[in-house]
Amino acid sequence: MKIPSSVAVVSLLSLVPHVQSAITLPLKPVDKKIGSMIKQSTSTKTGEAGKITVPVKDWIKHTADLQWYTEIEVGTPPQKFNVIFDTGSFDMFIANKNCTSAGNSRLFDSDKSSTFDQQPNQPSSFGYGTGVDSIPLQYNGEGVSGVIVTDKVGIAGHAVDQQQFLLCDQYPEFMADVPFDGVMGIGVEGPTDMPSGKAWYWALYASGQLDSPEFSLYYPAGEKDGAEMTLGGTNPERYRGDIHKVKLNQDANFVVDQPSLTINGKPLAAAANQQAILDSGTAYFAAPSKIVSAFYKAVSPKIKQLNHEAWGVECDIIESLAVEITFTFGSGAEAFNATMPKEFFNLGPYEGKPGICQTVFSSIDALGGKFLIGGPLLKHYYTVWDGHNMEMGFAELKN
Known part of the structure; x- marks a missing residue:
C-alpha cells in the first residue's frame, strides 16, 4: 500500500528466535x-x-x-x-x-x-x-x-x-x-x-x-x-511444490535483486540489473520514469502518460495491447522468474478521464532508483516474508 519515502535504506536489528505456535x-x-x-x-x-x-x-x-x-x-x-x-x-x-x-x-x-x-x-x-x-x-x-x-x-x-x-x-x-x-x-x-x-x-x-x-x-x-x-510460518494447504527462497538486500526493506524484466519473453534492456521493493500494500508496479518510458515504448506508442506518474490508454483497445511481464528475482542458483499474466495489465478506468484505462506500470522517481512491485504480481504466488533472516519465498498457489 504505502511506502515511507525513507524506506530505501534502513538499519537492521536482531532478535533471538522463539518457537511456539503459528x-x-x-x-x-x-x-x-x-x-x-x-x-x-x-x-x-x-x-x-x-x-x-x-x-x-x-x-x-x-x-x-x-x-x-x-x-x-x-x-x-x-x-x-x-x-x-x-x-x-x-x-x-x-x-x-x-x-x-x-x-x-x-x-x-x-x-x-x-x-x-x-x-x-x-x-x-x-x-x-x-x-x-x-x-x-x-x-x-x-x-x-x-x-x-x-x-x-x-x-x-x-x-x-x-x-x-x-x-x-x-x-x-x-x-x-x-x-x-x-x-x-x-x-x-x-x-x-x-x-x-x-x-x-x-x-x-x-x-x-x-x-x-x-x-x-x-x-x-x-x-x-x-x-x-x-x-509464524506457512500453510501447506495453500501452495504446491517447494518454496523458492531469494535473499533480500541486507540494508533495505523487502528488497530483492532484479537482474532482468521481459515483455512477452523479450528482455527490456533498460530494466536490466535493478533492485525491486516487494510491497503487499501497493496495487500497481512503479519504476524510475526513464525505465517506464522505455517499457511503454516497447509495448505500444499508443499508451500515454496521464499525469506525472500514471499511464494509460483507451479502454476499448487496452486488452489488445496487454503484455505478459516476467521479473527475475535473485541471481545464480536462487534466481526465480515471477510472471504477471497479461490479463492483469489493465488496472481499470482512470478516475477523471472518461474512456481511459490505467496500465500497470507507473513512473515514480522517489524510490531510490528501485522498482516497486505490488499486488498485480504478488497475488499470483504464495509468498513467504522473512524479515529476520532476510529472505523472500515464492511458491505456486494451490487452487
Whole structure:
C-alpha cells in the first residue's frame, strides 16, 4: 500500500528466535529516532489452536484487487478495526475518536479502554509514498499525524499488551472512502518509529508466540473470499511444490535483486540489473520514469502518460495491447522468474478521464532508483516474508 519515502535504506536489528505456535489468518483483500524506551509485553489466550482462521473480504475496484485487510483488536475490552497488513511500512496507525477526516473508518475511544496509556504522548506523523488504490500519490507529504500512545493490540487471541502505535487526529484524503480503518506495518525486523523500539509483529515474535519469524500471504486474484495470511510460518494447504527462497538486500526493506524484466519473453534492456521493493500494500508496479518510458515504448506508442506518474490508454483497445511481464528475482542458483499474466495489465478506468484505462506500470522517481512491485504480481504466488533472516519465498498457489 504505502511506502515511507525513507524506506530505501534502513538499519537492521536482531532478535533471538522463539518457537511456539503459528497463527493462520485469512485476510480481507481490498521512516525518525524519538523518545525514551518503554517496556512492551505480550499475552495470548490459553488453549488457542496453533492456526486461527477469520472471515475474509477482497476490496476490488473496477478490475483490480486493491488491498487485503484483516481484523485486529485494540484495548480492553477490545475495540475492533480492519487494517491493511503492509510490508512496505513498519508501524501501526488508527484514528482517534476526535478525528474528523477519517471518513468511514472506525474510531478508537481511549476512554473505553482500561489498558490505555497516553504515554509516551509523542507527536508524530507518518509520510507515505503510495496510496491505497491504483492512483500513485504525488509525493507531496500525504500521510497521517497524531500522537504515539500505548495499549494492548491483538489478533485472533494473540496480543502484545503494551504496544505503541500512532493514534491519529488527521487522516489523508486517500483514507476517506475505503473499507478498512488503518494500517499495520510489517516491514523487516528493526526499523520503527516507536520509542519502544519494537513494531507490533516483531514484539509478537519476540514473545515466543510464533513458530518462526516468517509470515505468509495467500492472495488469490479476483476472489472476494478466501485470502489468507499465516503469522509464524506457512500453510501447506495453500501452495504446491517447494518454496523458492531469494535473499533480500541486507540494508533495505523487502528488497530483492532484479537482474532482468521481459515483455512477452523479450528482455527490456533498460530494466536490466535493478533492485525491486516487494510491497503487499501497493496495487500497481512503479519504476524510475526513464525505465517506464522505455517499457511503454516497447509495448505500444499508443499508451500515454496521464499525469506525472500514471499511464494509460483507451479502454476499448487496452486488452489488445496487454503484455505478459516476467521479473527475475535473485541471481545464480536462487534466481526465480515471477510472471504477471497479461490479463492483469489493465488496472481499470482512470478516475477523471472518461474512456481511459490505467496500465500497470507507473513512473515514480522517489524510490531510490528501485522498482516497486505490488499486488498485480504478488497475488499470483504464495509468498513467504522473512524479515529476520532476510529472505523472500515464492511458491505456486494451490487452487
